[in-house]
Every structure is written in C-alpha cells, then in structure tokens.
Amino acid sequence: MRRPASLVLLALAVFLTALSPLMRWYAFPRLAKIPPGQYQDMVLEAKPATLLNYGTMKAEQVPQVTIVQTLKGNVAASDRIEQSAGRDVVVWDALSYVVGPDGKMVSEVPERYIFDAHSQEPVHATGESVDGDPVRREGIEYKWPFLTEKRDYAYFDAQTRTSAPIHYKGTRTFRGLDVYYFEQTIPWAKVALPKKMPVKGVTPQAVAKLGTTRWYTTQRMFWVEPVTGAPVNGEEIHKEELRGGDLLPGGRTVTAFAGHVQMRADYVDATVSLVRSQRTLVLLLTRYLPWGFLALGAALLALSLHLEARSRRPRTARAGRPAPGGGAVSGDPSPPL
Numbered sequence: 001m002r003r004p005a006s007l008v009l010l011a012l013a014v015f016l017t018a019l020s021p022l023m024r025w026y027a028f029p030r031l032a033k034i035p036p037g038q039y040q041d042m043v044l045e046a047k048p049a050t051l052l053n054y055g056t057m058k059a060e061q062v063p064q065v066t067i068v069q070t071l072k073g074n075v076a077a078s079d080r081i082e083q084s085a086g087r088d089v090v091v092w093d094a095l096s097y098v099v100g101p102d103g104k105m106v107s108e109v110p111e112r113y114i115f116d117a118h119s120q121e122p123v124h125a126t127g128e129s130v131d132g133d134p135v136r137r138e139g140i141e142y143k144w145p146f147l148t149e150k151r152d153y154a155y156f157d158a159q160t161r162t163s164a165p166i167h168y169k170g171t172r173t174f175r176g177l178d179v180y181y182f183e184q185t186i187p188w189a190k191v192a193l194p195k196k197m198p199v200k201g202v203t204p205q206a207v208a209k210l211g212t213t214r215w216y217t218t219q220r221m222f223w224v225e226p227v228t229g230a231p232v233n234g235e236e237i238h239k240e241e242l243r244g245g246d247l248l249p250g251g252r253t254v255t256a257f258a259g260h261v262q263m264r265a266d267y268v269d270a271t272v273s274l275v276r277s278q279r280t281l282v283l284l285l286t287r288y289l290p291w292g293f294l295a296l297g298a299a300l301l302a303l304s305l306h307l308e309a310r311s312r313r314p315r316t317a318r319a320g321r322p323a324p325g326g327g328a329v330s331g332d333p334s335p336p337l
C-alpha cells in the first residue's frame with residue numbers, strides 16, 4: 001500500500017505547489033477589487049480657520065470649518081460603462097461639502113470618478129467630471145492601488161483639474177499599522193469658482209465679469225496602508241484667495257479660506273478598524289494561502305519520497321526462520337544432525 005499512497009501524496013504535492021503561484025499571480029489580480037456599490041463618508045475639520053465674510057469682503061477667524069466628503073458607488077453607471085470598456089469599472093459619485101461654524105454652506109463641489117476596480121487606474125468615459133466640468137484624470141484619486149509600492153504616484157487634484165506627483169516620504173507607524181507616508185504640494189494656481197456660491201443670487205459668471213479671480217494652494221498628506229492601498233489618515237494645509245477685480249479694487253487680495261484640515265478622530269478610528277479587516281483578506285490571497293500551499297506541498301513531497309524509499313528497500317530473511325530444505329538458517333551455531 002505504500003507505493004499507491006506515495007503516488008497520491010506526490011500528486012497532491014504537485015497540485016499545491018502549482019496552486020501557490022496561481023493564487024498570487026492569477027487569482028489575486030482578479031478577485032481583489034473595489035465593490036461597485038460601495039458607500040463611504042468622511043468628516044474633516046479645520047480648527048481654527050480663516051473664512052471670508054462675503055458681507056464685508058474681509059477674512060475672519062472662525063473656530064471651525066467642517067468638510068464632509070461622501071463617495072457613493074453608482075452601480076447602474078458602472079454596469080453601463082463596463083459593456084464598452086470590457087473590464088470591471090467602479091463609478092464614484094463624490095461630493096465635498098464645506099460648512100462654516102454657523103452651519104451654512106461655504107462650498108459644494110460634486111465629482112464623478114471612474115476607475116478600474118482592480119488597479120484603480122482611471123477609466124475615461126462620458127460623465128467623468130468635477131463640478132459639472134468634463135475632465136480627463138491621470139493617476140489616482142482617493143485610493144492607492146492594492147499592494148502600494150514605495151514610489152511616487154500621479155495624484156489628481158480636483159481644484160486645478162490636473163494631476164501632479166505625490167511623493168513617497170517613508171514608512172511610519174500609525175495606530176499600530178505600518179503605513180506609507182505621501183506628500184503633495186500644489187503651488188498657487190488660478191482655479192475655477194464653484195458653481196454653487198455661498199451668497200444667494202451670486203454666480204461664478206457674475207464674479208468673473210467683475211474681474212475677480214480665485215487662487216488656491218495646498219499641502220496634501222496621506223498615511224496609506226500599503227496592503228489595501230487605503231488611506232487611514234489624511235490632512236491638508238489649505239489656502240484659497242480671491243484676487244483683484246471690482247470686488248477687490250486696487251488689486252487687493254483677501255483670504256477666502258485657510259486652515260489645517262484633518263480627519264475627525266472618530267472617523268480615523270473607524271477607518272483603521274475597517275482597513276485592518278480588509279488587510280487580512282488581501283494578505284490571505286497574497287501571502288498566507290500561497291506560502292501555505294507551497295509549504296504544504298513541500299511537506300507532502302518529502303513524505304511521498306520517504307514512503308517511496310521505504311517501498312523500494314530490499315526485504316531480508318528474519319533471524320530464526322527455517323532455511324529451504326530443512327537446513328539450518330544462516331547464523332545458527334548448531335551443526336545439522
């Protein structure tokens with residue numbers, strides 16, 4: 001029975017050894033993806049902040065400005081785009097809603113972000129937009145790819161509608177997780193006015209006719225869990241200005257908004273908890289199962305070779321067993337009668 005058993009073990013060893021790279025390089029790229037119907041929200045705060053009073057056209061110090069970001073998966077839109085794109089696509093309808101300390105809207109900017117569900121690369125399709133304006137994204141936004149690398153990435157900036165490098169600055173520990181720290185600085189740039197203005201009856205077209213322009217700069221920071229590619233913390237040192245025109249005669253400049261924007265602590269805790277669970281699933285496909293199959297295959301191969309060697313070992317006559325013809329057995333000191 002040893003030889004059939006060794007052949008079975010050998011077949012299992014070969015199967016598991018072959019399954020190891022298939023799990024990592026074939027199954028994982030196809031199984032790991034962002035679900036099309038995902039919904040998430042995030043609350044960020046700037047405490048304190050500088051905010052423009054549109055009544056006096058002067059910047060004022062306020063105790064807090066709150067930014068609520070929502071990402072809602074549009075399943076119907078992703079299904080429609082997948083038919084022409086020929087790959088798994090996610091469509092996020094995003095909204096960045098900024099409110100002042102009085103609860104009134106400061107700005108509201110919607111986005112439609114279309115990307116590959118597996119690689120997070122942008123997919124260019126009808127509807128890709130920021131604040132109703134068509135855009136063509138290059139690089140990532142909101143999320144890094146699975147198994148993030150220690151390198152710079154192109155990151156899309158919604159204010160300028162352009163992409164710029166976001167630089168890898170090293171590995172850090174955040175809430176017990178090993179994370180990659182990234183930074184991006186957007187220098188002062190002229191940007192579009194939001195379609196929804198905080199003053200009723202005032203439109204961006206009317207402000208533009210007065211010759212007043214909006215300028216923006218930011219330093220963007222992310223702490224990214226590299227296995228899932230999910231940011232577990234994000235901050236911005238953000239500043240916006242209105243410059244010149246009839247609203248600000250004499251080429252005057254006024255701060256529209258400035259502050260150090262940070263994720264609210266309870267949302268950081270919830271994000272870290274979610275990422276920990278997702279990290280385990282990704283590691284299962286990329287590390288635990290492939291290496292486990294490889295180790296088990298090696299163990300079964302060794303056991304198979306051991307059984308095969310034992311089955312081929314020559315059999316020797318046992319001591320004290322009668323020799324053929326009734327003679328003495330080998331090693332019997334007594335002479336035959």
